[in-house]
Amino acid sequence: MKFTNAVVTGAAGGIGRALAARLRSEGTHVVLADIDADALTATAGELGGEAVPADVSDAASMAALAAAAPDTDLVCLNAGIVGRDLGVPWEVSAEDWARVFAVNAGGVSNGLRAFVPGMLASGRPGHILITASLAGLVTFPAGGAYAASKHAVVALAEQAALSLAGTPIGVTMLCPALVRTGMSPEGEDPADIADAALTAIRAGRFAVVPDGWGGEIERRGRWLASGEQPSLPNVPG
């Protein structure tokens, strides 16, 4: 499936930029959206895309983005922040809890509200890519508001996939481990993550999970089902 008109949030850098670059290389018209207007203008100029500054945590801003991007057939709800504190829950400030949830979970829910009704009304095939994280599939003791917000993003992606089953709109959820971006100095190349996401979309797959983590995700499911106490994830060697 070749996409005609794509929107990517958090597109000024990192994974969003890599998604936009990959789509541009396929000839897709891409609307790049980001809260960092200067970086956005520079990236859109380099990639030959259209820059629309937007704050994903603001429902009106996302509605304006959708209005500026008619006939969208691929929406990548990718923008996210780590927050200031990656500690245990009671050590994270109330402000951090609110902002991280507003951007990470609110960015996805605002995106779904802004784009899905129009995509359904068009009757045309389309797809929604949601960037969650491995941090939303397994749980460590700390991880601050980020980890909990990404569990919320996983639930939102599942809700969207279940609700849109049987419609022409597909849903894929990207759950990377570490990726070398503004968020992390180490990890995988964002271009490889973008490739994996587009390959999964075209294969009709729901989740993109890093190699080696499937067993830990299953183990979490088993203790949730059995009532046992949780235990630390084993990081695959």
Ligand SMILES: NC(=O)c1ccc[n+]([C@@H]2O[C@H](COP(=O)([O-])OP(=O)(O)OC[C@H]3O[C@@H](n4cnc5c(N)ncnc54)[C@H](O)[C@@H]3O)[C@@H](O)[C@H]2O)c1
């Ligand atoms: N880098 C990693 O290790 C990693 C791992 C798993 C998941 N992720 C997820 O990937 C996504 C992309 O992150 P990245 O790694 O490319 O980080 P990044 O910091 O390089 O890029 C994130 C982009 O989102 C933008 N942004 C932040 N708040 C915004 C807002 N309110 N509205 C619009 N744009 C906003 C930033 O300006 C930035 O350009 C995030 O959802 C992140 O949680 C990243």
